[in-house]
Amino acid sequence: MTPLRQALIDECKLRGYSERTRDSYLYAVTQLAKYYHQSPDTISDEQLEQYFRSLSLERELSSATIHLQLNGIHFLYKYVLKRTFSIDIVWPKRPRSIPTLLSKVEVKQIVAHCRHEKYRTMLKVYYGCGLRLNELVHAKVEDIDRARKTLRIHNGKGNKDRDVVLTESVLHVLRGYWLHFRATDWLFYSSRGMEFQVGATSVQKAFREAVKLAGLSKKCSIHSLRHAYATHQLESGMPLNQLQQQLGHVDIRTTQTYLHWLPELNNSAQDLMADWEGVS
Template sequence: MTPLRQTMIQAMCQHGFSPRTQQSYLYVVTELARYYRRSPDQLKVDDLQVYFNYLVQERALSPASCRLYLHGIRFLYLQVLHWADFDVTLVLPKRPQRIPELLTRQEVTRLLSVVSNPKHQALLSIIYGCGLRVSEAVALQVKDVDGERHLLRVAQGKGAKDRMVPLSPGLLEVLRQYWRARRPMPWLFPSDLLPDRHPSYHHAPEGVPSGQERQWHSEKRRHSCPAPCLRHPPVKLGHDLPSSMWLCLRGVYPSPTITHDR
């Protein structure tokens, strides 16, 4: 490990960055060094401007990816190398705004019917029913479920913030049935291999819609889950399943393909 990398890791720890943020920032700085084939502390502002133009124009990275590069590299030069300023301009193309697609009740039923493992079904249900990120769902503990007030405590979610989210009666019953069958402690969804830890996870590979087929993924589903819909319980879990949701747990289940009849 180079001294510069070690210094950057120490600076990120002092700022309280999460492990994932640290990994992302180290990655973008490594990419910068690989592009110029020399240490980042030898670069000038003009070199950085050329590099960001390359990211936008030649690599055609998404606006979110470009901002990640900008934040990581800016942190390096301002907080680690202690530059007085970071005068680099990043011009991004306009970000397209799309309306999320919604699944029908029949599609919700088909989606959950694929899952035979009670733990995985409860995990998918709570991701949908509470609009959670996958990382938030797998880190839940039994004590986070408040059955009396119908609330779920999400500890240290994005931005290192705690929050409370409503639990619909249908979803609460799903969790109770799962708990009576498995009695998990302390994690709500413990790892099968290491019961004292919550399971590791990854998203299903992003699918490209083709014809009448479409694949559904957790992150897209979460962004289209409005809080008011939790008050309406037309489906088993408490509300219509908004937009794409699917989670592959260690490759146990394939990502389902949903076909629409037109």
Template sequence: MTPLRQQMLDAMALKGHALRTQQTYLYVVSQLAQHFHRSPDRVSAAEIHAYFLYLLRERQLAPASLRVYVSAVQFLYTEVLHRPWVDCHVPYPKLPQRIPELLSRSEVQRLLGCTRNLKHYTLLATCYGAGLRVSELLALRVRDIETERAILHIRQGKGGKDREQILTTGLLLHLRRYWLRYRPVDLLFYGPDTQTSLSTSAVQKTYLRAKRAAGITKQGGLHALRHAYATHQLEAGMPVYQLQRLLGHQSLRTTLRYVHWLPHYQSDGGRGIDLLHDVQARA
């Protein structure tokens, strides 16, 4: 490991960046070094500007990806090399504002009904029933299920924050059936052995197979189940501020996008519904 790489790791750790962010930033800096065939600390501001234009025009990176590249390089120069950052004025294309193809409750039920393997079924049911991100789903441990308080603990979610999710009767029923079959000890959803987590790609493939089997042609990967959880709870009358807390959104503006996707939304002040109450496991 080069001294510069170690310095960047130390700086990101002190800033509290998540492991995934650290890995992404290191990859971006390594790409910069490979492009110029020299250490990033020897690349000038003019060359950095030219590199960003190359990413935009030649490689045609998506706006979100380009922003990540800029953030990573800026972090290197300001937090690691302690150099003043020269604003490169990268002409970001506007991010397209599109409403995703939302899954209906009947489509989710059909998707779950086509999932025969109990482990795969419970993975998808938990993602939907608790509105989890894939990283949160794969980080779940047996101790995170608190049946007495009917709480599912989400530890170190996005932004390194803990939160609690309602553990509904329907979701608890599916988790109990899974536990009786597989007897997980630590990791709830383990991979090749009980100490190894499943990979994100493996879970995504599980979702896509189930979607194909259910004859669902709408676009999107596993995150569509989190969108489905949010929209279905709002349709059932859950207040936006409560959904914000359950989803782990730092800003209410992030949660409000779901309201924009539901033109007929009207809160009745309820707690939402048990989305898995009437869903029977066929695995």
């Protein structure tokens, strides 16, 4: 391991950054070094500007991906190299597409077609609490507070802790799961043993298989369960600020995005052609 790489890791640890953030920063710096075949501490501002142009023009990366690259490289220069840089970045226009939205019936079909009890339970908890996949696989038995009916999420997005509400249905599912698997540390442990958490890739694979077995033609990912939780809760009348807390959004504007995906929600539009006869 190079001294520069170790220094970057140490700075991330000092600031309490999550392992995921650290890895994304390391990846960004590594990609920059590979592009020029030289150490990042010898790269000029002009080279940096050209590199970010290449990410957009040559690799056609999204603005979100480019921003992740910029965060990692900026962290290296500011906190490790103690050097400032000023570059002009042209951000590609970000498409505003609406993701696939699953109905309650479709979610139930997917879960029912998940063949393994452990993964079936994980999909139920994922949807029933509106979690992120990383939060689900990192859940521990001790994080469940049966008295308060909550699940403690550690180091969620933004490296923040929060409590999410566990409904009676989710608690019932978890009780049945624990009686069968008797988890002691990681709530959902790996086939390698209880001391290992289940891998995120395994959960995604189980989800894709369940979608296929359910015969759904919609293009969806396991994250669609989180979107389904949010949209279904809004349709059921959950206040926006409560949904924000449950999802772990720092900015309520992120939560408000779901309102734009549900134009039919509380829609008072009138049928302007209701009294027309023989509309063609």
